Amino acid sequence: MTKRSMYFKMITSALIRRRSGMFVALLAVAIGATVLSGLVTVYYDIPRQMRQEFRSYGANLIFVSSGGDALSEEEAAAAVACIPEAQAVGIAAYRYETVKINEQPFMAAGTDLAGARATSPYWFVSGEWPERDGSVLIGQEVADVIRLLPGSSFTMTGTDLQGEAFSRDFRVAGIVQTGGTEEAFIFMSLADFAAVIGENGAFDVVECSVSASQAELEAIAARVTESAAGVAPRLVTRVTRSEGAVLTKLQALVFLVTTVVLLLTMICVATTMMAVVEERRKEIGLKKALGAPNRGIVAEFLGEGLFLGCLGGVLGAALGFGFAQLIGINVFSRAVHFQAALAPVTVVASVFVTGLACLIPVRRATDVDPAIVLRGE
Template structure:
């Protein structure tokens, strides 16, 4: 049960807030804005690595798996074992590649066997005119080959080559699409990996495996160490230009968000302190009268700090609700997807808002305690 003394303090605090509701509303608005920005920005800071990680995957894979000990290829079975060491919820795609030299109309070309279902996941930046091969004897060619050989979608392309057992193969392949990347892929011929293996008379082998995984640079380095410790047939490598750029952007963006949050909290503190200082000046006679009839500094300080506490809690609660909406709006407008909310940040935001408000009240409280009742009651 609340004793009479505490009930009296609560009644005085609520009465004071209601009587000066216009000024208190300004302070409450400042606290609400501060809490909104605080929760919104912190939520974004926690979720931005995931959001930006998915955005950066549009630039291609960030992890390579290569054969060890100068071996030309690695078994797909070993690749699957290595991939199983990675977290499934963060893995976006795994694309194997196998390279060989062939000829078409006496011109040498590089033919690449791959998995077309995975390549769009690890290389979403590919611009493809037409469609990806779906049936046997269908290929995708680079734009440089199409321009050089004057080939179009629907054309057939004869190829000749030798298998690993030196037997010759001759095939007629249908072009279903033309790819343009601005990189080496523009000069390659792409075919289904299993079909290329049949031509080469080799099974379940790959030379390079591209992996796209949503992870920070430090997480990727950890995954590399795990693979190195448990796999001897392949060597994992970071694609540094992707991971370094991603880490740099994330670091700068997070620093900017924290800086904005800090500035907003400082402005909130100034707003609350200014408002409470005005309240103290308006209540000089009231404070002087209370001191004259026996109120001590401790009770007066408690009253003002209690007002700040109420403002901090109420403003923090309203700001936390608005902050969730704010974070969702920013995430949807910038990334086009919903944000993942860390619910423990809600009470944290309310506590921080309350602490900031109480700290902002310290200077006005100090000013209130310096009021001399005799001077105030004389009208000075």
């Protein structure tokens, strides 16, 4: 048997055969590592979770014409092409025109209704979203003024692009409530809009909901400015700034909790190891009497601590993902992504924290005087 195998034999025997004493320390390390792994998983998953959460607050990037006119279809397409497909939650291009109902003026908006629904999931619709030609969504304000309900019909009049008067009947599919300016609009499909107003191949605005951080949005905006001439990208700052602020605060909170948990783990391990050293004073004294140098005693106790740290870290890495999943599902109602790189980081962090926690107890172990602890009775 080599010295190294005897060393491992001693530390593993101490841990396995004295399991009751070490179980508390292992539990502390495993819990600490679980919380560390879980919270760090959440820490890195929060931006993704929160971005998705914030997407329910509407568009965070809009494209308008830099010259003040409407955007051509080509310009809009060039700008939209700058958004990575995987990050595009919803894109809705709008055309606006004033129309009349019962001789009262209202703003009609033609858009891709499916895109509008994806871009603005916070819209509360009484009734249903329009699915057929001749169906529209009207804002609550419009409904109140002209006393319309879902299923009602009304006649829209106005002047088309050619300057000719038009009159067409529409059916109200649903009434939209947003608490915002949208309640004064009549939303219809681009086909219906073109049927009454006429086709000019242009959009007034393109609203985009993109799952991206503020920095990523700024990068997209820069690309649009560069590659789509005539398009002026605008970040919806009230959304992007709130998102950034909430993310920063949440991440700071998670960081703080993780730090506190690691400190508590360290204190628990240090206390347990201190108790272990006290309990094993005679054994330490014996080893010193047999000629063990202080560095040998340090190596053994530190070895036991690091072994515990490693074992606790492995347990924590495995349980941490479950813990993160629990947080993800219960807090964000979404599953978190497994961060493979986090497993070795958790093990290394556990070993480091345990090693740090063992320093004082190990120092005390070297202070044991064999003559005192081995004294006969």
